[in-house]
Every structure is written in structure tokens, then in C-alpha cells.
Amino acid sequence: MVNGNGIQLEMAHADLGYDGQAILKNISLTIRSGEIVCLLGPNGVGKTTLFKTILGFIPPIAGEVSIGSVPISRFSPKDFAKLVAYVPQAHHTPFPYKVKDVVLFGRAVHLGMFGRPGKKDRAVAAQALELLEIAHLAERAFTELSGGERQMVIFARALTQQARFIILDEPTSSLDYGNQVRVIRKIKSLCNQSIGILMSTHMPDHAFMLGAKVMVMDKGQLYRFGEPDKTLTPETLKKIYGVDVQVFDTPKNGVPSRKVCAPILDA
Numbered sequence: 001m002v003n004g005n006g007i008q009l010e011m012a013h014a015d016l017g018y019d020g021q022a023i024l025k026n027i028s029l030t031i032r033s034g035e036i037v038c039l040l041g042p043n044g045v046g047k048t049t050l051f052k053t054i055l056g057f058i059p060p061i062a063g064e065v066s067i068g069s070v071p072i073s074r075f076s077p078k079d080f081a082k083l084v085a086y087v088p089q090a091h092h093t094p095f096p097y098k099v100k101d102v103v104l105f106g107r108a109v110h111l112g113m114f115g116r117p118g119k120k121d122r123a124v125a126a127q128a129l130e131l132l133e134i135a136h137l138a139e140r141a142f143t144e145l146s147g148g149e150r151q152m153v154i155f156a157r158a159l160t161q162q163a164r165f166i167i168l169d170e171p172t173s174s175l176d177y178g179n180q181v182r183v184i185r186k187i188k189s190l191c192n193q194s195i196g197i198l199m200s201t202h203m204p205d206h207a208f209m210l211g212a213k214v215m216v217m218d219k220g221q222l223y224r225f226g227e228p229d230k231t232l233t234p235e236t237l238k239k240i241y242g243v244d245v246q247v248f249d250t251p252k253n254g255v256p257s258r259k260v261c262a263p264i265l266d267a
């Protein structure tokens with residue numbers, strides 16, 4: 001197992017893709033504990049492919065992924081799950097488990113072979129539901145929830161897993177405005193708990209809100225990597241999305257100013 005607080009998830013000069021055909025080439029990435037990296041790029045550029053590679057679902061065509069300098073192929077599934085939690089965009093199960101049990105599944109990686117979840121495990125699961133303000137869903141059947149409610153529950157399950165890194169695939173895609181803001185706030189607070197976050201998003205504003213590092217992919221490669229203020233410029237947004245966008249600072253009004261994006265609709 002990997003010990004120590006300051007571990008890194010790393011990918012160096014990797015080519016990623018399927019059946020030997022690279023979708024992304026020469027990708028390097030480092031995520032440190034307590035750091036948030038936002039992954040942006042147009043539809044079909046390879047964001048999910050990058051996730052699948054980091055999660056070990058597909059092998060890199062060249063290069064490798066490591067955590068704490070240990071290649072991920074050397075971890076048992078259980079040890080890997082202690083290090084990395086994944087929140088997919090959509091989650092379906094045919095079984096009508098109660099929400100509280102779905103969230104409790106996150107504890108499975110911490111139990112022995114025949115271990116049953118105990119009081120502490122249930123407390124961790126309940127805490128995750130409280131934290132995301134969805135405790136009222138605890139007794140509901142997961143199969144009866146809306147898409148957005150499911151997304152919140154799966155995020156709660158990932159928190160319950162207490163992994164060192166959390167990978168989130170467009171975590172706000174199905175959420176109402178209030179839940180989007182709550183999830184962004186929660187993600188921001190996770191980095192204060194030394195958790196490293198990699199999230200894909202189609203909203204550049206998320207990177208500004210989170211003060212995250214930004215990884216911009218375009219046409220099969222890493223196009224920009226760095227601080228959002230320097231990376232998400234109108235020029236970069238035009239280049240990758242093909243639309244004109246203004247980027248400006250919000251007025252202070254008693255709260256810290258940050259940059260926001262506003263698309264220009266009638267240019």
C-alpha cells in the first residue's frame with residue numbers, strides 16, 4: 001500500500017486509446033493530494049478515455065499511470081479502491097436498494113473478506129448523506145430516484161469510500177442550480193481534506209469557482225495546462241469550442257471577485 005499524505009497520481013507521456021489506436025497522445029498529468037484538476041475539451045476529445053485509463057479499465061498504449069510511484073497495475077482492486085473513487089455521470093442498477101445501502105457500499109473496500117459493515121461504517125455513510133444534504137433520501141429506493149438525485153447519491157458513496165483521489169465525470173450534469181453550487185462547494189472543501197480531485201466539466205466557470213488547475217484537451221492532445229486565469233482565456237475557449245466568450249471579473253460586493261465566462265450570442 002501507499003502511505004503518506006503527499007502522494008501523487010501521475011501519468012507521464014502516455015498515449016491513450018483503444019485496440020492500439022491512440023485517441024490522445026503524449027499526455028502528462030500530475031494530481032497531488034489536496035489539488036483539484038478540471039478537465040475540459042470538446043465532445044469526443046477523450047476525457048472519458050483518460051478516466052478509463054486512470055481507473056485501469058483500459059491499458060495505456062504507451063506510458064503508464066502510477067500512484068505514489070507505484071504503477072496502478074500492481075494494486076489489487078481493493079487497494080486501488082482505497083486510493084481512487086469514481087463518480088460516473090449516470091448510474092443504473094436493476095436492484096431497488098435503499099439509498100442508505102447504496103452509500104454504505106462505499107465502505108466495502110474497508111471491510112474484511114466476510115466483514116459486515118459496523119456502526120462506524122454506517123456513521124460514515126450517514127455523514128456523507130448529511131454533508132450533501134440528501135439525508136432525506138436515505139430510505140428511498142435508488143431505482144425510484146431522479147437522475148440528479150442518483151448523481152448526488154453516487155457522490156455520497158464515493159465520499160464514503162474515503163479514497164485519496166476522487167475522479168468525477170461531469171459531476172453537476174444532471175443537477176439543479178442549487179445542487180450544482182452545493183456540489184462545487186463540497187468539491188472545494190474536499191481538497192482541504194487532502195483529497196486530490198480530477199473532474200471533467202463542460203463549464204469553464206467551474207474551474208474559476210474551484211480555483212482548480214485546468215487541463216484543456218484538443219485534437220488528440222493536451223492543449224493547455226495551468227492556472228485557470230491564464231489558461232481559460234477567450235482565445236483558448238474560441239479555439240476549443242469555436243464560440244466567442246467574454247471572460248471578466250465579478251464585482252467585489254463584499255465577496256472575493258473571480259472570473260466568469262459569458263458567451264457572446266450575437267457577434
Ligand SMILES: Nc1ncnc2c1ncn2[C@@H]1O[C@H](COP(=O)(O)OP(=O)(O)OP(=O)(O)O)[C@@H](O)[C@H]1O
Nearest residue numbers: 017018019023041042043044045046047048049050
Ligand atoms: N470502446 C471504444 N472503442 C473505440 N473507440 C472508442 C471507444 N469508446 C470511445 N471511443 C472513441 O474515443 C473518442 C473519445 O471518446 P470519449 O468518450 O473519451 O470522449 P469525451 O471527451 O469523454 O466525450 P464527451 O464530452 O462527449 O463525453 C471518441 O471518438 C469515441 O468514439
